[in-house]
Amino acid sequence: MGVLTRFGYSQGRGDAAMLAETFNWETDMDWLAAGPSLHMLEGVVQVLPEFIEFNRETGSFYMHGAWLNSYEAEEHLRRFGQSTQPVCWTLTGYASGYATRFFGKELLAIETECVGKGDSRCYWEIRPIDDWGAEAEPYRAALKQIDVANQLVETNQRLQKQIAENTRLFQQTEAIVAEQDRLLAELRNLSRAVEQSRNTIVITDTQGHIEYANPRFSETTGYTLEEAIGQHTRILSSGETPQNEYKQLWETITAGKEWRGEFHNKKKNGDLYWEAAFISPIKNVAGEITNFLAVKEDISDRKRTEEIRADNARLNAFTAEVSLALTQGTVLTSMLNTCAEVMVNHLDAAFARIWTFNPAENMLDLQASAGMYTHLDGPHGRVPLGKFKIGLIAQERKPHLTNAVLDDPRVGDKDWAEREGMVAFAGYPLIVEDRLVGVMAMFARHALADTVLDAMQAVANMVALSIERKKTEQTLTKRAAELETIARVSTAAGSLLDTDKLLQEIVDLTRQSFHLYHAHIYLLDKAEHKLELAAGAGEVGRQMVAQGWAIPLEREHSLVAQAARTHQAVVANDVRLTPNFMPNPLLPETRSEMAVPLMVGDNVLGVLDVQAEVIDRFTEEDKQINLILAGQIAVALRNASLYQQNQAALADFKQSQAVLRTTIDATPDWIFIKDQNHRYRLVNQGYANSLHLTPEECIGKNDLELGFPEEIVKGNQDKGIRGFWADDREVMDNGQIKFIEVEPAFIDGRPIFISTIKVPLRDSNGDVWGVLGFVRDITQREQLLAEAENLYRASRRINEAQDLQTIVAAVAEGGPVSLLNRVVLFTFEQNPAGMVEAMTVAANWYNGQGNASLPAGATVRPPHFFDN
Missing domain, CATH: 3.30.450.20 (PAS domain)
Incomplete structure (x- = not known):
């Protein structure tokens, strides 16, 4: 660091001193600005000062800016690789020396960012050395030595100047020769720096005619120096740079100021390229502008990178917004219209459209249109499969892409395309697996890059999946509503056992849930061979029931009678074209009709008839759903009939049960x-x-x-x-x-x-x-039998007895009186008056319980008889 910094410092201080002595500067700012300009002319770096502020009275100084294309940093990276510290030591030394000589006070330039240590740019600041604090210490020792040397040099210069002044009359010739030699040496150095610079350097006159250009100019533009000298700089104009940009440029430099900007220029071979330019005026001693100096850098690669990044960002935003519209939208037409608007906004399309495919009709229906056309009707509102370019894309299931619309045989209206300035067309079939779901297309007034077409293909896949998902959701929603209706019919069938109420509830539910024009139910009267209207939805249905509406079973022109006779569902999706349709004056808006028989096994109970106000209302799936519904209704009718029969039987049973219970209880x-x-x-x-x-x-x-x-x-x-x-x-x-x-x-x-x-x-x-x-x-019966048995046994003992004692025992043990413990037989003695005077015990019986009876032969007088 020390040697290179001291070297740069010496060069900068010397240049500042030379410029101070050579030129009579109008302002300090001009003298200071000359340093960066001289540095650039040396070809080692492009200096871009960004801020300058100084005050000689207060001693304050602050300046910062950037170095572009630092030769010192690039050489360090090439030779030694990336450093951990800034490496532009010569540059910082030069800036420090120049600023110090200019300001008359020790100033220090420090590089805060450096390409050599991995930063994106080289950036520097200049302050008084004391303002840097501890950061300045590594530089002080290196600069101190050169400061002393520079002071000696300056003193010597002043002495030499004085000597020269004293002897100029004698040495004028030698001094002029020496000065010329010095200037020539400097000029040679400057020339070498300019010639070897990696930047384009151009010097023009005040009108913009080229007076000088370095070799880099030829390498960049393809013009030789001989071709360029004398030409105006507009030979490089491509027409891409706005005129007001040139106007601002000339106003700036002719006012004596520096201009920085970018040009989108054109080479000799017609190729376009980008340049970053720094243009400053060159003034003479009188301060008059004599020339303009332009230092320019080819930034085409950077611009291409920026354009690629911008395109990628735009296409990513395009894809993201389409994805957002498809994932957050709830209504298919709204989702697709947002996608079309995103194509117009992000891809700069003239207009964009999306169709969905209707397989039942082989028709593409326009669902979304954005840009210069937003209507959904017109000749392209419904496109048959295989017709026009949109129908062909759908039929072939291949994208159709062109950047030459006027030469495309599939574009029918060439006059329209030329009038509207159409250049490109891109159309993509929307396919999920092997199923066509629609077409997406757009026109543009500019060519479409491959990256744009790739992004559109990816978006087409996303749109196709979303259309399929949305249609599946719609189908599921419809089926859920239909199944809910069937469930509600089942619920009604389970809760409503009155046939009239049941059928009325069913037709009202059917019309409301399936969004139909009308629904009614006929019941078959087998005896009369006719179908009688049992229930009709709404007020019209009730009027028809009240009028006793009926259809003979054998009537030819009746879908209802046909369904009852054939035991099959009958569909007419345009009744005006159906000969078997029987119009009803109370239902004038009927356009589609479906009649479904109500079957239990092989027996027809009646017909469910539903009608819609639009043609093509009933699909095969609708027929299957209504067959299920008709089956539910038939079961409900049978259950209601069985319930009524069961109720009658139950009443009979309850009556019989009551009679039986009464009988049992009686x-x-x-x-x-x-x-x-x-x-x-x-x-x-x-x-x-x-x-x-x-x-x-x-x-x-x-x-x-x-x-x-x-x-x-x-x-x-x-x-x-x-x-x-x-x-x-x-x-x-x-x-x-x-x-x-x-x-x-x-x-x-x-x-x-x-x-x-x-x-x-x-x-x-x-x-x-x-x-x-x-x-x-049978207790009483058993008791009677037991008593009879006892009497019989007692009677036999009495008849067989030989004494009174045996007879008394037979009576006591076998008699009808139970629970005896004593039996006594008395004989009475009477007086002539017939009164009993004595009672004698003739025989007795005692079972051992209680008091014993009197012995035989004992006599008892009447007053004491009852005592014993």
Whole structure:
């Protein structure tokens, strides 16, 4: 750094001193500005000062700017590679030396940015050395040495000047020769710098005629120096630079100021190129402008890069805006119109259009138009497949591109194209997989670059996918609405069981949901061989129903009758061209009609008839949807009919059930039904009364929960009791009726005897699921039989007895009175008056409980009789 900086510093300080002595500067600013200009003439750098401010009184100085094409930085990169510190040491030394000599105070130039260390440019600042602070320290030592030397040189120069002044009369000839030698040397140096400069340097007269140009001029423009000298600089004009730019240029430089700008010039061979130019006036000693100096740099490569970047940015913006319109839009026509406007705005199209393909008609429908034409009607509003250039693009499924519209055989109106200045056309088929969905095209008044065409192809693919997606969404939305209608019909079918209300609800739903002109339903009267209008949508439909509208089944000119006869859906998408259409004065706007039979199996119940106000309303998909709807309606009609029949049968059943229940409850016998778990499912009133419960309180409970003793329910082998549940299980397992003539039971804690019949109950599969029981209380019968048996046995003992004691025992043990513990037989002794005087025990019986009776032969007087 030290040697190069000191070298530059010496050169700069010397140049400043030389210029101060050689020229009589009008202003300090002119003297200071001469330094950068002289530096550029040396060919090592292009100096672009950006800011200059100084005050000699206060000692303040600040200047900054840029160095372009620094030879020092480029050589450092070529020889040593990239540095970590600025490398333009000679340049900073030159600037420091020149500024210091000019200002009379130590100034320091420091490079803040440098190409040599990887920055995009070389940038410098000049300040008083003390203002830099610590940053100036590396430079102080290097500059201090040269400052002393320069002071000695300047002192020596002043001495030499004085000596020369004293001896000029004697040495005038030698001094002039020496000065000429010096100037010639400097001129040679300057000439070499200019000749070897990588920039174009041109000097003109005050009118713009070329007086000098360096070799770089010839390399750049193709003109030899001989061809260029004497020519006006307008030989390089391409017509691309605006005239006001030249006007501003001449006004600036003729006013004695510097001008910076860019030219889009033309070479000798006609090629265009870009130049960055710095033009400054050259003045004589009197301050008059004698020439203009232009230092120019070829920036064509940079401009091409900028143009490519600008084109890429424009095309990226074009693609991004189209993508945004396609992803955020909700209505297809609006989305496509935005895309067409984006093509016009970003690609500078004269106009752009987008068509969608209607496969049913083989027709392309214009959906969007932007630019000089925005209407959607006219001859190109609907383009048949294969017609015109748009129809051919769709048919061939290939793009059609041209930058010579007037020579294109597919452009029919050449006069229009020439009149409007059309140059290019680009048309693309919009294809998804192998399906054509539309065409996108545009005209332009300029040629279309390959990059633009590539971007349009990418956008065409995006638009095609979006059209397909949007149409799919529309189809799904329509199908969802149709399926929702079918679901609502199903809901109505499940909730409305009145046939008239059901059919009216269905036709109203159908017309509203499918956006139809009309809908009505006919029901077939087989006996009368006619179709009677059962329900019609809206007020017109109700009028037709009220008028008793009917169609004979065999009527020829009736789509409704045809559908009923053929058991198939019938569609007329233009009723005016259909001979079987039967017009209705109440429906004058009908243009399309579809009649669908209401079928259950092979039976026709009626016809669903729907009508639209436009032609071609009903597609094959619409027919399938309406067939499903008709099936739902037919099922709903059948269900409503079955419901009405079931309601009548249910009413009969309920009446029979009521009679049966009354009969069961009036029966004195106990009747019940148990399931496999011995829980009661039915109990009649008699059974419930015996338990002091209601029939409802018995349901769901088993015998134990109703209070029956466990041994009666589950059995007791020791007592010979089988138990209720054993009998239930036997009946359910064997599936046979069982009769239990006598079995014990309890009511209110008292034992009783019952007679039971148990019958197995079977489901529809024949499996036994429970048992039906009939129970009768036979306690009284059993008691009578037991008493008769006892009397019979007592009678036999009495007849066979040999004494009174045996007779008394037979009566006590076998008589009708139960719970006896003593029986005594007395004989009476009476007086003549018939009064009993004594009672004697003839026989007695005692079971061992309580007090014993009087022994036989004991006598008791009447007052004491009842005591014993």
